[in-house]
Amino acid sequence: MVYLPSQLIIDMNRCTGCRICELACSAHHEGKFQPSLARLKIVRYDDIGLDVPNVCGPCETAPCVDICPVYAMRRDPITKMTYLDDDKCILCKSCVGVCVNGVILLDTVQMRIIKCDHCDGDPECAKACPTGAITYGPTASLASVDRHGKIISYLKEISRTNKAEEVSGAE
Amino acid sequence: MARGYMGKFLRVNLTDGIFNVEPLPTSWIKDFIGGDGFGAKLLFTEVPGRIDSLSDKNKLIIATGPITGTMWPMSGRTVFISKAPLTGIWGESHVGGFLGAELKYAGYDLLVIEGKSEKPVYIYIEDSDLQIRDAQQLWGLTTDKLTGAIKKIHQDPDIQVAAIGPAGERLVRYASVMVNHARAAGRTGMGAVLGSKNVKGIAIRGHGAVEVHDHSTFMELAKEAHSRVRSNPQARQMGKYGTWVLTAVKQEIGELPTYNHQTGVFDGWEKLSGDYIRPRYTVADRACFGCSLGCKKVNYVRDGPFAGTLEEGPEYEGLMAFGSSLGIDDYATTLKANQICNRYGMDIISAGATIGFAIEAFVKGVITTKDTGGLKLSWGDREQIIDLLQMIADRKGFGNLLAEGSKRAAETLGRGTEKFAIHVKGMEVSGQDGRTHRSIALGHATGARGADHLRSLVVVDQLGYEDVAASRWGADKLPEIIDPYTEKYKANAVFESENAYCIRDTLIVCWYSVSWPPIFWMEDFARMLPSVTGESYLGKVENLTKIAERQVTLKRLFNAREGITKKDDQLPDRFTKEPMPEGPGKGQTVDLAPMLKDYYTLRGWDLETGLPTKETVKRLSLEWTKVHSE
Numbered sequence: 001m002v003y004l005p006s007q008l009i010i011d012m013n014r015c016t017g018c019r020i021c022e023l024a025c026s027a028h029h030e031g032k033f034q035p036s037l038a039r040l041k042i043v044r045y046d047d048i049g050l051d052v053p054n055v056c057g058p059c060e061t062a063p064c065v066d067i068c069p070v071y072a073m074r075r076d077p078i079t080k081m082t083y084l085d086d087d088k089c090i091l092c093k094s095c096v097g098v099c100v101n102g103v104i105l106l107d108t109v110q111m112r113i114i115k116c117d118h119c120d121g122d123p124e125c126a127k128a129c130p131t132g133a134i135t136y137g138p139t140a141s142l143a144s145v146d147r148h149g150k151i152i153s154y155l156k157e158i159s160r161t162n163k164a165e166e167v168s169g170a171e
Numbered sequence: 172m173a174r175g176y177m178g179k180f181l182r183v184n185l186t187d188g189i190f191n192v193e194p195l196p197t198s199w200i201k202d203f204i205g206g207d208g209f210g211a212k213l214l215f216t217e218v219p220g221r222i223d224s225l226s227d228k229n230k231l232i233i234a235t236g237p238i239t240g241t242m243w244p245m246s247g248r249t250v251f252i253s254k255a256p257l258t259g260i261w262g263e264s265h266v267g268g269f270l271g272a273e274l275k276y277a278g279y280d281l282l283v284i285e286g287k288s289e290k291p292v293y294i295y296i297e298d299s300d301l302q303i304r305d306a307q308q309l310w311g312l313t314t315d316k317l318t319g320a321i322k323k324i325h326q327d328p329d330i331q332v333a334a335i336g337p338a339g340e341r342l343v344r345y346a347s348v349m350v351n352h353a354r355a356a357g358r359t360g361m362g363a364v365l366g367s368k369n370v371k372g373i374a375i376r377g378h379g380a381v382e383v384h385d386h387s388t389f390m391e392l393a394k395e396a397h398s399r400v401r402s403n404p405q406a407r408q409m410g411k412y413g414t415w416v417l418t419a420v421k422q423e424i425g426e427l428p429t430y431n432h433q434t435g436v437f438d439g440w441e442k443l444s445g446d447y448i449r450p451r452y453t454v455a456d457r458a459c460f461g462c463s464l465g466c467k468k469v470n471y472v473r474d475g476p477f478a479g480t481l482e483e484g485p486e487y488e489g490l491m492a493f494g495s496s497l498g499i500d501d502y503a504t505t506l507k508a509n510q511i512c513n514r515y516g517m518d519i520i521s522a523g524a525t526i527g528f529a530i531e532a533f534v535k536g537v538i539t540t541k542d543t544g545g546l547k548l549s550w551g552d553r554e555q556i557i558d559l560l561q562m563i564a565d566r567k568g569f570g571n572l573l574a575e576g577s578k579r580a581a582e583t584l585g586r587g588t589e590k591f592a593i594h595v596k597g598m599e600v601s602g603q604d605g606r607t608h609r610s611i612a613l614g615h616a617t618g619a620r621g622a623d624h625l626r627s628l629v630v631v632d633q634l635g636y637e638d639v640a641a642s643r644w645g646a647d648k649l650p651e652i653i654d655p656y657t658e659k660y661k662a663n664a665v666f667e668s669e670n671a672y673c674i675r676d677t678l679i680v681c682w683y684s685v686s687w688p689p690i691f692w693m694e695d696f697a698r699m700l701p702s703v704t705g706e707s708y709l710g711k712v713e714n715l716t717k718i719a720e721r722q723v724t725l726k727r728l729f730n731a732r733e734g735i736t737k738k739d740d741q742l743p744d745r746f747t748k749e750p751m752p753e754g755p756g757k758g759q760t761v762d763l764a765p766m767l768k769d770y771y772t773l774r775g776w777d778l779e780t781g782l783p784t785k786e787t788v789k790r791l792s793l794e795w796t797k798v799h800s801e
Binding site for chain 2: 016017018019020023024026027030031032033034035036037043044046047048049050051128130131
């Protein structure tokens with residue numbers, strides 16, 4: 001088998017915002033249904049009908065690794081995925097604050113950092129996604145311009161009709 | 172406590188400004204399961220008969236079921252229950268979105284709102300942080316602005332908000348409660364109940380978990396259920412076109428309500444069909460919580476008088492109510508109407524039907540510009556209809572009268588306008604026609620909340636699912652049971668569908684996957700429920716059937732307390748006396764009496780009065796209702 005470094009790839013055009021991925025994630029890792037402890041997050045913009053899946057990676061640089069004061073976060077040089085070593089973690093929350101996707105969390109009940117680990121190479125979120133908005137595979141298998149076509153067409157349409165206030169709901 | 176439940180319900184008393192957390196009575200689970208059932212039990216016990224729906228004695232219940240917030244497909248639904256302002260009888264309205272799951276994550280199965288606040292407020296629930304907050308600055312906002320404002324105040328975009336708009340504040344009889352901007356708990360006027368209590372919105376944020384009895388078995392069943400939805404061809408169509416697929420189907424069988432239900436075929440139907448709309452208007456597909464079907468469409472109008480309109484929806488019912496029913500063959504108008512209904516918080520079905528009533532009365536010369544305040548009403552006048560809808564939301568001029576619903580408006584206008592008010596028990600008829608779909612005639616006549624298409628609409632006859640009908644009801648009842656033009660066996664189909672839908676509404680799962688397309692039925696729920704709750708009693712279809720029968724009869728007893736009897740189980744003369752003028756069902760009328768007789772017999776209700784017999788009340792363990800009946 002050919003080994004290809006894989007990442008979670010999102011396609012905003014396809015995301016319907018159903019949050020099944022959050023359910024599947026918490027069901028797998030916590031044994032219960034608790035989206036607040038999911039390792040990924042769907043951000044829903046109801047006013048413009050846009051849903052954005054925020055998942056761990058792929059990141060060009062790894063701020064969570066760079067900021068960790070005790071070297072508890074490390075990065076796989078081939079897959080570029082980052083992993084947390086719970087034994088070293090001192091719960092300083094630096095990684096929580098620095099994560100650009102906002103998917104590293106502090107569980108204040110059990111006092112631990114919650115972070116995606118790609119389910120050891122077989123992510124539940126990608127398996128559960130009904131539309132293919134989250135897939136797991138080699139990076140660059142899909143050009144980002146295709147993946148973000150939804151928001152790009154929105155922006156074009158909004159500027160064309162010059163109704164920006166009405167569309168965004170801004171005052 | 173059985174699993175799947177949070178085991179608590181939350182009570183807000185607005186008069187005293189206090190919250191109360193109470194344990195969920197365990198006996199309710201076997202008797203009622205959840206959702207609708209809990210609501211019926213609570214409303215019957217706690218709200219006395221014959222009170223004014225808009226008084227402080229009425230209560231509003233928001234209920235969830237045991238699978239709300241889990242991974243079962245389409246389990247994100249919530250129900251609002253109250254005595255209905257539109258009809259004065261049993262009122263309930265289900266809504267998708269994310270509110271119900273959030274309520275459970277916050278730790279509560281039900282929320283009961285009672286009393287009345289002196290000043291405008293909104294209710295804020297974040298886990299155990301419970302607040303009644305001032306909303307004077309928010310009063311008057313449209314639902315989308317209110318949702319945004321509350322999220323901003325609490326600095327949390329993940330708050331789920333149930334909002335009423337200006338129509339709810341002004342007590343429009345069919346005001347809705349809006350969730351996630353465009354999901355409406357539309358029918359029966361739940362928004363007016365909140366408005367009467369001075370509650371502008373309910374904001375919920377939860378961080379907790381829903382746990383089931385046997386996690387791994389449940390997950391297996393849930394994943395299998397999801398793949399059944401994903402591989403179902405009709406579900407895939409729904410994912411692409413939503414309920415717009417129905418326009419073509421209805422036109423084909425002559426059941427597309429047109430010109431206020433005068434006929435069942437509409438010349439301009441093609442412009443209201445999914446094939447036409449999707450490529451021209453749709454910009455995004457969306458879904459409610461935990462749904463792998465995704466029938467919600469976000470649409471954008473690029474040109475014409477309503478250019479710049481960006482809004483989710485409308486469903487088939489909206490296409491009917493502001494399209495064919497008003498003689499409009501333009502999708503953009505229905506989208507604009509849907510936007511006004513969403514933002515101001517109104518039920519699009521009742522709003523469209525009430526406008527249709529006014530237009531027909533005007534066109535036929537029964538009412539004049541003296542009644543309408545100078546408006547010259549006519550079919551298909553897009554801009555005027557949109558203006559009139561806005562006037563209803565604002566309760567301005569003629570709109571003030573139409574805000575009362577078609578039944579009350581007809582009573583005020585008199586002069587025989589009653590025959591243009593197409594309603595049952597005060598609720599406007601939805602987008603079906605009993606003449607060309609006989610089972611819905613019975614459903615409309617007997618529905619607990621009035622002319623209802625969601626509690627007992629048989630789909631297998633209308634859309635010709637012969638194999639489904641044979642497996643559910645026996646091959647011996649074919650072909651009559653799926654023949655839309657005969658009364659025979661229709662009571663059986665309505666009875667059994669209503670029972671299954673009752674279980675659907677207690678769990679709570681969506682219409683789409685149970686009612687249509689027919690993917691899940693009683694046996695699927697019986698297989699799944701023990702793994703969620705740990706109650707083996709819920710694992711048998713006959714027990715679920717009994718729970719469903721109990722529920723239908725309990726709602727009937729609720730309505731009986733308000734004075735409903737057999738005399739109210741009637742249809743507008745339009746369906747029983749005026750033959751369908753054209754189309755495939757030309758010449759058809761409804762003969763209700765034999766279907767009613769069969770239905771009452773199956774339900775164990777008295778054939779003369781239409782009320783549950785003593786034996787039925789005893790068989791369903793509903794003797795306790797006597798204490799609360801006068």
